Amino acid sequence: MGQMIRSGNEAWFRVEDASAIGVARRAAMALAGTLGFGQVARERVGIAVSEAASNLVKHAVEGTMLIRPYPDAPAAVEALALDKGPGIADLNRVWRDGYSTAGTLGIGLGGIARMAAAHDVYSIPGRGTVIGMCFTADERPPRVSRVSGLSRPIGEESVCGDAFACFDTDETAMAMVCDGLGHGELAAEASRRALRTFQEHGELPPVPLLERLHRALDGSRGAAVAVARLDRASGLVRYAGIGNISGWIVNPEGRQGLISLAGIAGRHSRTLREYTYTAPPHSMIVMHSDGLSARWDIAAFPGLTSRTPAVVAATLLRDAGTHRDDACVLALKVTP
Known part of the structure; x- marks a missing residue:
């Protein structure tokens, strides 16, 4: 039947103030370490998660993050950032210009995309944004999950x-x-x-x-x-x-x-x-x-x-x- 994809090992974090940024970063880097990521790869995960969390603190309403082993490839780290904030009116501009919202680390969503082995974003202006990120030790994309x-x-x-x-x-x-x-x-x-x-x-x-x-x-x-x-x-x-x-x-x-x-x-x-x-x-x-x-x-x-x-x-x-x-x-x- 192949590998079973299942719930378990999810870690949820409320990201409502600056102190939560470090909590989420450390959790993601610790999980990456247990999955065999080297130091450089762990730091890449930490930077991307910090940027996503910083965006939640600055702009989000009810910002939360989930960090877990990627269900379809357990040797990878998955992070999801959810919010009910202002949303993103023009996703193409975000990727094309390396746009970074004020008050974050400055790498923007374009930087997150470059650091992640796979990513996805869904946003509706006025209703919020969901960002999905997957990180692998060697930066190779995992298989596309169905x-x-x-x-x-x-x-x-x-x-x-x-x-x-x-x-x-x-x-x-x-x-x-x-x-x-x-x-x-x-x-x-x-x-x-x-x-x-x-x-x-x-x-x-x-x-x-x-x-x-x-x-x-x-x-x-x-x-x-x-x-x-x-x-x-x-x-x-x-x-x-x-x-x-x-x-x-x-x-x-x-x-x-x-x-x-x-x-x-x-x-x-x-x-x-x-x-x-x-x-x-x-x-x-x-x-x-x-x-x-x-x-x-x-x-x-x-x-x-x-x-x-x-x-x-x-x-x-x-x-x-x-x-x-x-x-x-x-x-x-x-x-x-």
């Missing part, structure tokens, strides 16, 4: 009760989102059980896999769980879920909802059922827990479906996420 996800705990919790996982190959992809009931350690343990079961049995069709997940969660707090299997050649999506995981097939013109049945995996459920759909080329499958409102409208995000899965997931988490619950969102491209 799937990514984010999980964020409620408030000051240190663990998240929501989780995602995906096996992705050129032919098929199998994705799961799990929302452990409540939050805290007991919810996180339910999601860890689901992740272990998915890793062991992710080759199964959706309903047999969901049955395995239901049994594995027996005795836990229980969870809402949904799984989707994508056949890339045909665009066929097979979907099954228990509980309030939201699933969508998304394209620039709109979205189609995917059906989950009522219940709680590990406790009680109705007879499980698989539903089939056809995803158009260049669409995406988006799955998320109820830590995100289901009322988001893709028409309010012009051009978002062309961005990388990590930036798509981060944008939806920023704008549809609630801080009153754990949150998790996964974005899977149907075609590269």
